[in-house]
Amino acid sequence: MDHRQSLPFAQALKDTLNRGYTRQNVISDLTAGATVGVVALPLAMALAIASGVAPQHGLYTAIVAGAIIALTGGSRVNVSGPTAAFVVVLLPIAQQFGLGGLLTAGAMAGVILLFMGLARLGRFIELVPYPVTVGFTSGIAVVIATLQLKDFLGLPVGALDGHYWDRLGTLLAAVPEMHAANALVGATTLAIMVAWPRLGLRFPGHLVALLAGTLLSLLLARLGPDWTVETIGSRFTWTTGGQNGQGLPPFLPQWQWPWLQPGPDGKPLGLSFGL
Structure with a gap:
């Protein structure tokens, strides 16, 4: 070789x-x-x-x-x-099978892709019509954008289940109760992302939007509790080895097989070859 x-x-x-x-x-x-x-x-x-x-x-x-x-x-x-394209595929798996199911499915997909590459099957992608590719990616973009309205506007809704139109109806019904601070930070960040390329500056607009959104949320928090925007540190918690805390774990992850990660019930998913 x-x-x-x-x-x-x-x-x-x-x-x-x-x-x-x-x-x-x-x-x-x-x-x-x-x-x-x-x-x-x-x-x-x-x-x-x-x-x-x-x-x-x-x-x-x-x-x-x-x-x-x-x-x-x-x-x-x-x-x-x-890549955001996989969100619409991964979200249902995580909801139904938990983290363990998601990681196991990801490992299986990786093995399948490896064998497809070794078999030179990638050339068959040339047979997919271009309108199918455009329609597929456009549909994914619409679904992802819709699902992000919950956090973008700070809508007080729980898990979004059901078909697309059911989810959209739930979100639209909650719009009158949106959180003003969330909406302002989200709109500011989005506006910078859209407008920055038109300025012709070499400095990356993504970084500007990230910094501007963060600074704006800190300023709004000074106005009072009603203007406080959730952060990763305040919204998420972790539990590992009997320890727990807010935000991101301050240490490296421990190695585990994907199927030993928690399933939808919080217990290790397990691995079975039964049908």
Whole structure:
């Protein structure tokens, strides 16, 4: 076997060094890495929350997956990160089977994709009509945007079950009770995200929106309890090894097989090959 094919990272690194890797390249790569990291990590936590699990699981996934992709991707210009398209797939799994079911399904999907890659089945994606791809992604965008109205507006509704129209009806009925501070912070962040690219500035708009939304929430909190916006630290709790706390766990996660993680009833999911 050609070692250049078995170690794509090594070959990409060798090619880069042969072309010359200057100090300016180092500075540019560090700047790009820091920028992507600052944007991708909050995004990963947000998508974990949207998928029905605690934010730290998105954080762990982004770090581990990012490192693996960088070492095995074979390109020095790879950019990897979480994708929102899977939220509509992962959320029902997490609701029905818990974290253990979600991680087990993810591991199974990874194995299937690995075998599909080895079998060179990726070429069949060329047979999918372009309108199908556009319709699929557009539908996902609409569903995700709708589901985020609950937190965007601070609506006092519980878990959203049922079909899309049932969920939309529940959300619309709760709009008169929206939380003004949540809506203001969300609208400000969204407005910056939309308007920033039109300014033609090189500074990443995602980072500006993140900082502006955070500062605005801190300022609003000074107006009183009614203007306090929930944060990851105040909304989420963790329990590990008999310890518990608010926000994100301050230590590294312990290794466990996916099926040993809690299911919908809080007990380990277990693994069974029975039908």
